[in-house]
Amino acid sequence: MKTFIMKYKKEILILSILNLITYIFILINPILLQYIIDNVIMNNEKKLFNLILIILILSYALSTIASFLSNYYTEYVNIIIFQEKSSELISIILTSHKYMNTGDTISRLTDNLRLIINLISLIIPKIILNIFVIVVPLLIMFYIHTKLTILILTPIIIYIFISYIIGDEIEKIEMKILKNNSELFSLFKEIFTSKEFINSFGIEKLFLDKYNLKTNEYKKNILNCAKITSINFSFESIITVIPILILIIYGGLLIINKELTIGKLALFMSYIYLIFSPITELSMNWINYKKIKPAIIRINELYKLNKNTKLSKDALNIKKGKIEIKNLSFSYENSKELLKDINIIFYPGLNYLIGKNGSGKSTLLKLICRVYNPHKGEILIDEQNIKNISSKSINENISLIFPEPYLFEDTIYNNIILDKVDVKKKDVENIIKKIKLDKLIEKLPNGYNTYINESGVNLSSGEKQKISLARILLKNPKIILIDEVTNSLDYKTTKEIYECLNELSNNKTIIIIDHNLKNLSNGNIIKI
Structure with missing residues (x-):
């Protein structure tokens, strides 16, 4: 003071x-x-x-x-x-x-x-x-x-x-x-x-x-x-x-x-x-x-x-995208230990993380993208401990899609590009077509400039998740973490999202939390 x-x-x-x-x-x-x-x-x-x-x-x-x-x-x-x-x-x-x-x-x-x-x-x-x-x-x-x-x-x-x-x-x-x-x-x-x-x-x-x-x-x-x-x-x-x-x-x-x-x-x-x-x-x-x-x-x-926040200038150098969790433990403040001595390896490509409700799956994803820091243990990406990596580099290379997407009271276009003001509109349009959101935008009176109300109440769950996925495609990170995004979606929208993720998995590490076992295919399944 x-x-x-x-x-x-x-x-x-x-x-x-x-x-x-x-x-x-x-x-x-x-x-x-x-x-x-x-x-x-x-x-x-x-x-x-x-x-x-x-x-x-x-x-x-x-x-x-x-x-x-x-x-x-x-x-x-x-x-x-x-x-x-x-x-x-x-x-x-x-x-x-x-x-x-x-x-x-x-x-x-x-x-x-x-x-x-x-x-x-x-x-x-x-x-x-x-x-x-x-x-x-x-x-x-x-x-x-x-x-x-x-x-x-x-x-x-x-x-x-x-x-x-x-x-x-x-x-x-x-x-x-x-x-x-x-x-x-x-x-x-x-x-x-x-x-x-x-x-x-x-x-x-x-x-x-x-x-x-x-x-x-x-x-x-x-x-x-x-x-x-x-x-x-x-x-x-x-x-x-x-x-x-x-x-x-x-x-x-x-x-x-x-x-x-x-x-x-x-x-x-x-x-x-x-x-x-x-x-x-x-x-x-x-x-x-x-x-x-x-x-x-x-x-x-x-x-x-x-x-209490150690700042680092080290950049994350991802060649393969292998994520290794070693002896990791974590608990939220004033609560019992949620994750204890966890040892997991996520390989490049598709990875599915399954487990009971409350087992700490969502928390583990947040630890990987360093929303929180573990109390014990290490998280290594291509042998690099992420606690030594700068927050900027973590954010550039890792993206998390939440169960309920965060949408701002702004236009659809600004919700997709976020801070990328120099992005070409053509690139955004190509991504929109890829995730089959173009038909919705064509029907809207103001197209890309349609204003999203608070928390996206004027959009369906699938539309909101597709906007969230469009952000990730535009950002093009090396690692994508997906937390139960298909739970409230219909079969068609779920299929479209998974088709897109399968295509992305060729050169990225993708970790998906999904309770629907029918959606799990062509990937590494890990249970906690």
Whole structure:
């Protein structure tokens, strides 16, 4: 976090200076008021009065301009830091081989990151301003009358100590609130992505009950936080009254005894009101910092993913395409071991991977294309350990087709070419004909430019899988991994896909997970 703050020290400094300038008028106003009462009014100095009036107008104008610049620059800093850091974190997440809960990750990238940005653009500059606005008036007050200043400060110091203790309690509760937040994000994702399933089974109440359970816990923690914060506000009202009473009673006696002038009493009164706001704000900023501290921990956990990911520049050199799994073991976080001491060899050509549901077949494919890293053992491709190969080279040489293809809300053409913007349209058309998707595209009103709705709901399962296969043909990787793509397809579409795969297997290594034994032919069958 120290590195994070130091990176934006220039922005913090500029915001702090702008904030300090906004307080020039407020800060010098009591001094000028005291001078007017004790010197101008009492001595009838009209020229001095005009000069002081000009100084007040100029300081007010300067404060107003600084206030505008401060507000604008704060928003500028907010968006710049969010853009930089969110992009940085997304890059880390995309290159990490560790499983992450989607809702929790979204929560960290949105709510948690914005809290930390507020620390940079609002809280730290405000703390600097608060300290300045408190210290300068106090120094002036000490200079005028030390004993009176100490008496006024006593209840304020007690309040600051109480706020310090309250901040620790708030930090504990805020960690629970952030956890609740991420759980709610996960539940929202589950509800919205499973809406059709929920409706078809009539289990709306089950998910509403889940939601109410999570929100009740969230509500409890929010109210606990509000209760503790309210206690802090209650003490704030006490410190507002006591120093004023001390000033009126003791300050009045000092005036009677001619130890203090009326102008100086007015200055004390103005400065007491002036420092009340930054003292209470300093207290709130301390509490806000304590609220942000759990968010800092959660964002740092994302940065640690980068430290745990060993980056390599080695390229994968595939001559044959033999894949050897040696003594491999793997388990997902907080779950039992899914794969244990697996030893398998996949040869160039067609390979079929079969086994019971839950035996780890899909996970094994994800390990081969390094979506995850094994906890133990090795994966060798032509005797090269893939843990030493760069992610870029892995992605160039290995492709995985998922059971449910990932389709973006874009045109069919852009869903096929993905990032290959320089590809020739003729090459795409040849691939489309090869997998017999050309007839569908011809029927569509906008052809290749037909827009695919969310998750491809306007396409059939076979059409979606053919688009997914078209991507692979265009990419032309050496190794193709296929995870149960034909389960929901009709006989004709399945046959067309397998004909294409058989043709490809002449110069590639293809591993297919398929539960339908009728589809298994002309290949190496491996059971796990």
